[in-house]
Amino acid sequence: MSTHADQGLSLHNITVRFGGLLALDDVSLRVSPGRVVGVIGPNGAGKTTLFNVICGFAAPQSGAITLDGKPFKPRPHHLNRHGIARTLQGVGQFNGMTVLENVLTGIRTGKPTEKDAYAALEQTGVAEHANAYPAMLPYAKRKRVELARALVSRPRILMLDEPAGGLDADEIDWLAELIKNLDTTVLLVEHHMDLVMSVCDEILVLDFGKPIALGSPGEIRNNEKVTEAYLGTAA
Amino acid sequence: MTTIEAPEKVTTNHPKTKRLSPLLYVVPAAILILALTYTLPPFRNYQLATVGAYLCVTAGLTILTGLNGQLSLGHGALMATGAYTLALMQNRFNVLALGILAAVLVTTVAGGVIGLAAARLRGPYLAGLTLAVAVVVPSIASTFDETFNSDQGLTVALEPPPDAVTVEQWQAWVCWAGALVTVLVLAYLARGRFGRDMKAVRDDETAAKLAGIGVARTQVLAFVVSAACAGLAGALFAVLAQSVSPGAFPLTLSLFLVMAVVIGGLGRLSGALIGAVLLVALPEIAHSIAEDAGSQRLEGNLALTFFGVVLVAVMLAAPGGLASLRWKRNKQKGRT
Numbered sequence: 210m211s212t213h214a215d216q217g218l219s220l221h222n223i224t225v226r227f228g229g230l231l232a233l234d235d236v237s238l239r240v241s242p243g244r245v246v247g248v249i250g251p252n253g254a255g256k257t258t259l260f261n262v263i264c265g266f267a268a269p270q271s272g273a274i275t276l277d278g279k280p281f282k283p284r285p286h287h288l289n290r291h292g293i294a295r296t297l298q299g300v301g302q303f304n305g306m307t308v309l310e311n312v313l314t315g316i317r318t319g320k321p322t323e324k325d326a327y328a329a330l331e332q333t334g335v336a337e338h339a340n341a342y343p344a345m346l347p348y349a350k351r352k353r354v355e356l357a358r359a360l361v362s363r364p365r366i367l368m369l370d371e372p373a374g375g376l377d378a379d380e381i382d383w384l385a386e387l388i389k390n391l392d393t394t395v396l397l398v399e400h401h402m403d404l405v406m407s408v409c410d411e412i413l414v415l416d417f418g419k420p421i422a423l424g425s426p427g428e429i430r431n432n433e434k435v436t437e438a439y440l441g442t443a444a
Numbered sequence: 445m446t447t448i449e450a451p452e453k454v455t456t457n458h459p460k461t462k463r464l465s466p467l468l469y470v471v472p473a474a475i476l477i478l479a480l481t482y483t484l485p486p487f488r489n490y491q492l493a494t495v496g497a498y499l500c501v502t503a504g505l506t507i508l509t510g511l512n513g514q515l516s517l518g519h520g521a522l523m524a525t526g527a528y529t530l531a532l533m534q535n536r537f538n539v540l541a542l543g544i545l546a547a548v549l550v551t552t553v554a555g556g557v558i559g560l561a562a563a564r565l566r567g568p569y570l571a572g573l574t575l576a577v578a579v580v581v582p583s584i585a586s587t588f589d590e591t592f593n594s595d596q597g598l599t600v601a602l603e604p605p606p607d608a609v610t611v612e613q614w615q616a617w618v619c620w621a622g623a624l625v626t627v628l629v630l631a632y633l634a635r636g637r638f639g640r641d642m643k644a645v646r647d648d649e650t651a652a653k654l655a656g657i658g659v660a661r662t663q664v665l666a667f668v669v670s671a672a673c674a675g676l677a678g679a680l681f682a683v684l685a686q687s688v689s690p691g692a693f694p695l696t697l698s699l700f701l702v703m704a705v706v707i708g709g710l711g712r713l714s715g716a717l718i719g720a721v722l723l724v725a726l727p728e729i730a731h732s733i734a735e736d737a738g739s740q741r742l743e744g745n746l747a748l749t750f751f752g753v754v755l756v757a758v759m760l761a762a763p764g765g766l767a768s769l770r771w772k773r774n775k776q777k778g779r780t
Contacts, residue, residue, distance in 0.1 A: 264654065289656030301651030303644045305711075309461065313637075314644050317656035321637060327458045336458065358655060 215278025217241045217394065218263070218293075218366055223272035225258055225418075232258040233269070234418040240366065245388060245395040247405040249429075250415035251438060256398040257298065259415070260370055263396070264288055264295055289317045294364035298371045300351045302343040308354050309339040315358040329361035330354075333387070349380045356387075366394045373401040406430065414438065466631035470624050477620045481613045489612035490684070491724050496619030497680035498720035500626045502705050503713055504673025507630055509702070510711025511639060512666040513646030514562060518574030519674045520698035521581035522558075524690070526551045526678025528585065531598040531688040538601050540683070544622070547679035548672050555671020559664040578698040582690035597689025600682050619680045623720075626673050627713055633669065634713070642666050696748060703751045707758045709765025718766050726750045 218240040225233040233255045240246050248256045261267040263274065265283035274281045276291060288295065294315070303311050312326040330336040333353040335346075343351050352372065359367060369388075373381045381404055388395055388408045399405050405412060406426040414422040414429060416438040422429055429435055477496075481489055501519055508514050526547040533543035558577060562570050585592035592598065605614030633639055641662045644652040649659050682688050704723050709715025730746035762769050 266650075285650075285653035286656055286658045288654065295654050297651060297654070301648050301654070303647040303651065305643045305647050306640060310640055310643075314640050314652070314655045314657065323458070323460055339458065340461070355651075362656070 215275070217244075217277065218281075218396075219275045220259075220263070221273045221275070223259070223262055223269045223274070225255075225262060225267055225269050231418050232267075233262065233415075234420075235272075236413075236415070236418070236420050237272075238413050238420075238423070240394055240396055242365070242394055243392070244410045245397060245408050247397045247399060247409035247412040248415065249399065249402070249405055249412060253417070254415040254438075255418040256415060257370060258418075260295065260368055260396075260398055263293075263368065289315075289362055289364075292362075292365035293368065294359035294362050294366075295368035296352075296355050296359050296370055296372060298374060300343070300348070300355050302351060302355060304342060304344045307340050307342060308335065308346070311343060311354055312357045312361050315361040317362060326357075326361055329357040332360055333357040334383070348375050349377070352376065364393065366396065367391065368396045368398075370398050371400065372397070373399055373404050463635060466628050466635075470628045470631075474620070474624055477616070477624075481616045486610055486612040489610070489616045491728070493612065493616040493619040493680075493684055494724050495720045496616065496623040497677050497684060498704075498723045499623040499717055500680060501674045501677035501701060502708065502716040502719040502723070503623075503626050503630050504670035504677075505701055506705040506708070506710055506712065506716040506719070507634060507642070507673075508666050508670035509705060510709075510715075511634060511646065512642040512663060514663060514666060515567075515571045515702070516562075516574040516667075516670070517571050517698050517702060518558070518577035518581075519670070519701050520693045520695065521578045522551050522555060522671050522674035523678030523681065523697070524581050524585070524688075524693035525554050526675030527682040527688040527693070528592060528598070528678075529675070530679035530682045531600045532591070534601045534682075535598065538603065540602065540618075544676065544679045547682075548675045551675020551678065552668055552672045555668045555674070556664065558671070559667025562667055563660040563663040575695075575698075578695050582693055585690045592690075595690055597687055597692070600686045600688060602683065602686060615684055618683055622676050622680050626676060627716075630669070630673070631713060638662075638665070700748075700751060703755050705765075707751075707755055707765055709762075709767030712765070712767040714770070715765045715767035722751075722754070726754065 220236060220238045223233050223236045236259060238246070248259060250256055258267055262269050263283060265285045265288070274283065281291070303314065306314070308330065309323065309326055312329055313321045313323070316325055327336055327339065330339055333356045335350050335353045335357065338346055338350060343354055346354070352375070356372065372384055376384065381401060385404055385407050388397070397405065397409060409426055412424065412426060412429045413420060414432070414435050421434045421438060422432045424432070477492070480492060484492060501523055505516065505519050508516055529547040529550040530543040533546045534540070537543070558574070561573055565573055585597070586594050605611055641652070641657045644655060644657055645659050645662045652659055681692070685692065700723060704719030705716060707722060708717070708719030727747040730750055734742040734746055758766060
């Protein structure tokens with residue numbers, strides 16, 4: 210029987226290799242319910258690979274994942290039924306469908322209703338574009354549509370993969386407010402440090418696939434290893 | 445564990461998307477076809493019936509290729525499967541409804557098997573697999589000649605139509621009943637969750653998976669639905685010709701079908717109708733020209749040439765196919 214301490218998503222000693230490349234090296238992370246956990250690191254640190262492992266797009270060579278204390282073998286198209294939703298880097302959209310239809314595809318339980326889809330579109334502020342095609346919208350609006358498609362399933366764990374990429378300062382402020390008000394577990398991969406520091410309760414830092422720090426934004430900001438990973442060492 | 449709550453109520457009144465029920469165009473079409481069969485001469489009724497039979501397969505193919513992005517060059521072979529099943533059933537039981545049902549079921553199973561392989565393949569590899577099916581299936585009929593009577597094929601036993609109607613009139617009714625049921629079923633499938641899933645898989649498989657869509661399952665289902673339509677079309681062709689032979693389902697038939705749905709407009713049932721009309725009209729025009737020119741050799745190639753020329757012309761003028769012209773106008777008016 211799982212206890213309260215078991216609730217949430219946990220990664221235990223995950224290692225992923227792509228041929229000779231060690232993409233993730235013994236990474237462990239616990240994502241407690243209601244927390245916003247950030248994953249940061251320089252390019253190629255393994256952030257997206259970590260997301261791909263959680264989603265079942267990449268299989269770890271060793272390690273395990275548990276969800277609410279139970280072993281979790283993720284498969285991408287089953288995430289939704291486990292209450293996990295993910296957005297992609299860039300915009301993964303269905304350009305042959307209207308914005309409304311895009312969001313309706315995210316509803317997998319029960320009968321998809323336009324009311325639910327509109328609620329998610331209003332939440333992300335793009336309801337007025339419901340009948341437009343995504344390709345007709347500016348990039349930032351398209352990202353909001355993708356976010357609406359993730360939110361419409363009312364996930365208990367929301368995984369955001371570089372949601373601020375390509376957004377301007379106002380859009381990033383809006384995104385920060387949204388994340389703060391979501392009242393759900395959020396796993397965030399992001400390069401925009403102001404956003405990460407303002408919304409996250411806890412941050413994991415990866416460098417060349419290795420976890421080098423885990424702590425609160427304040428702790429991460431003052432961590433020498435993190436500074437070194439980002440800025441390098443003085444010669 | 446906490447969950448995201450949707451806003452208690454949607455703050456703005458969003459009008460529900462209004463779409464015409466498919467019944468609103470299928471029922472008037474049925475009445476129109478019925479009326480036409482009483483006014484047309486027998487040969488035109490036969491051609492009308494042929495359009496109906498073709499519509500079954502083009503509708504299924506346009507859903508598969510247009511909505512789901514799977515290119516099949518083997519639908520002629522699936523039609524042959526349906527036609528031979530109907531012939532065998534008719535010659536044994538002579539109950540048309542049973543024969544048609546069996547044809548659809550057998551082709552559905554065949555489509556499921558091909559679909560399972562197709563779901564693992566993309567682009568030219570998928571086209572290659574279906575092309576192989578188009579080549580192999582007719583040769584099966586030649587190989588197992590005790591069952592399929594080799595290249596001579598099978599005659600199809602059919603009860604005569606009621607006294608009050610001509611054979612061609614009755615054939616038109618049967619073929620269009622099948623076509624309209626097919627269009628109705630596909631229209632409802634395309635506008636619902638399955639239709640959205642097919643389009644999502646076509647547009648972005650990774651995003652579709654993350655939205656909770658079983659990509660392989662959707663692709664197999666799309667192939668199964670499309671194969672069932674091809675099986676029905678094959679059965680109706682057997683009813684029309686009252687015989688089935690491998691020569692009736694050559695490789696060029698599969699190519700014609702693909703060209704017809706592309707010219708008509710991929711993914712649109714109205715495009716499938718245009719394609720079905722072209723499949724009957726273009727060979728007929730080619731036949732007339734060849735007859736006038738007094739060259740039988742010309743007739744064999746002219747239809748394919750016509751299709752090629754029309755395909756190029758339509759792709760230049762309307763890359764989305766002929767049906768997209770109307771659709772574009774609607775889109776400009778804000779209706780999609």
